[in-house]
Amino acid sequence: MSTLLPDPPTAHFETTMPTTSPRKVLIGLIGAGIQKSLSPALHEEEAQHHGMRLHYQLIDLDRSASSPAQLPTLLSAARIMGYAGCNVTYPCKQAVIPHLDSLSEEAQAMGAVNTVVVRDGKLVGHNTDGSGWAWGFTRALPRADLSHVVLLGAGGAGAAIAHAVLRLGAQQLSIVDAQPERAAQLAADVNALYGDRAHAADLSAAMAQASGLIHATPTGMDKLPGLPLDVGLLRPAMWVSEVVYFPLETALVKAARALGCRVSDGGGMAVGQAVGAFELFTGEAPDATRMDAHFRRLVSAR
DSSP states (O other): OOOOOOOOOHHHHHHHSOSSOOEEEEEEEEESSOTTOSHHHHHHHHHHHTTEEEEEEEEETTTTTOOGGGHHHHHHHHHHTTOSEEEEOTTOTTTTGGGOSEEOHHHHHHTOOSEEEEETTEEEEEOOHHHHHHHHHHHHOTTOOOSSEEEEOOSHHHHHHHHHHHHTTOSOEEEEOSSHHHHHHHHHHHHHHHOSOEEEOOHHHHHHHOSEEEEOSSTTSTTSOSOSSOGGGOOTTOEEEEOOOSSSSOHHHHHHHHHTOEEEOTHHHHHHHHHHHHHHHHSOOOOHHHHHHHHHHHHHHO
16 A cells, blocks of 8 residues: 655745846956966955856966967867956967957057957957056056156056056156067057157166156066166155056065155056956946955955
């Protein structure tokens, strides 16, 4: 004789199941020596405030013994796997351009990309470095003297910042690079857009007349420690803007503070560019103040 069992509690199951699932977003960062990047934590926590599940994958060229030559493969994989896009950092910001389907006006003008968005199967390059630097710089040094700015580094980050600082009103921009021809080319590029205000320069001569210094090379990173210039070229009346953010207190930042210079550390640009990238990836406007506070907590915990 069979025993009758009660019906399973389907009604309770149905009423407790969520009606919708959180939106899922995949993004990543392509670069070298990026294991200590704070970008994953910044993007993932901000996404939670917007009701999204976001995963930020580090694609470290150093870890896989790879080089920028693998960019086509990495970008193809990101597209196939359904990524919303990838951030791009040293040494790939300029190398990535030939592998993209199109560029935003800003990325085209700057000749560098730090954010690749996947839209309808197409790879679109953007640049949030310039706007990100300006966001951090104006918050840290709101009344900085822009009469004569020295930009040290004419690579991907330097190119973005050259455009940004001229847009902020720099009257004269001296560009210095280990490759003088690269500095000259960047000066020509920005002069074509903003008037004859930039020129390639000798570092010592330019610093003697400078109101401020922007450092835009990798020197000072954990993997490339040291100073990018002779500290004797700094003067207390100058301001100094750093782009390296890990460590936040680079050798240059420490030296400038000790001398009495006003300083904008690399954290401002790190947060500012992330704010712009987050909106491009997700279509949601992030809370910049909240992201900055989170960044500072992460740095202090390291």
